[in-house]
Amino acid sequence: MTQQHEDPAKLVLVEKRxxxxxxxxxxxxxRNCVNGPTARALYQAFLDFDKDDTAAVAILTGAGGNFCAGADLAAILNQDEANPMDNQWPPNELPGPIGPMGPSRMVLSKPVIAAISGYAVAGGIELALWCDIRIVDPSAKLGVFCRLRGVPLIDGGTIRLPxxxxxxxxxxxxLSGRAVEAEEALKIQLATCYPPSYDKVNPTPALEQALAFADELAKHPQTCMRNDRLSTHFANPIREAMLKExxxxxxxxxxxxxxQGIQKFFDSNKEKRAKL
Structure with missing residues (x-):
């Protein structure tokens, strides 16, 4: 399905609870791959969240059982659907300009939790790494799958993952581009569950876990929590590193x-569909 068949207003859904x-x-x-219109909708959603005085915490998730499988490779050759690829990044601009995946260059004043079910790979893992906390359920699968297609990490992955x-x-x-299942993601502290655990995967869907965690965070004294969080972000300035990336x-x-990698990917998908 191409962008012209999609309703731009429904590429990103925003709900207040x-x-x-x-x-x-x-x-x-x-699988919630992000093209240009989706990146811009995500960016706007987080701009609105940061300005909303009634909102304390945001959760980023994906519809239909997957978080995000990266940038939409089919959009790369379509100028109308291509992801934003601007290298202009004013040094003192907050919350920051749009990135290829949307909000990945933003520094918000409030926390964001990634609720990860299914795939969070390639640009999807970069979005998850942009979030302050990553919560997984047993279906989660993370990884730098773009390594297998010759597509670079270009939205903070090489800086935030280390x-x-x-x-x-x-x-x-x-370097390997291998898959990381939920249990390993906990062990290497790439992700957690709620109640917080780096040992055992919670079978509860990630979004439900994230909602419970967000409720807890919203009850904290907000000025203190937000300033401590911002101090952590400013202690690790990544603008110059991301520009080099x-x-x-x-x-x-x-x-x-x-x-060539993308063509192999599309050819493989055609073969799989033909066998169905």
């Missing part, structure tokens, strides 16, 4: 190497 704002990527037929899991584990995941990523994209 008390002090919690739920932002849902709503392209289940694409910050979260350490350089050694990050190198394993980034973007520069190297664009070099990869202009090399043309990724086109």
């Amino acid at each position: 008390g002090a919690t704002t739920i932002v849902t990527i709503n392209r289940p037929h694409k 910050q979260v899991v350490g350089r050694g584990v990050a190198m394993d995941l980034m 973007f520069e190297l990523g664009m070099e990869t994209l202009t090399s043309g190497e990724f086109q």
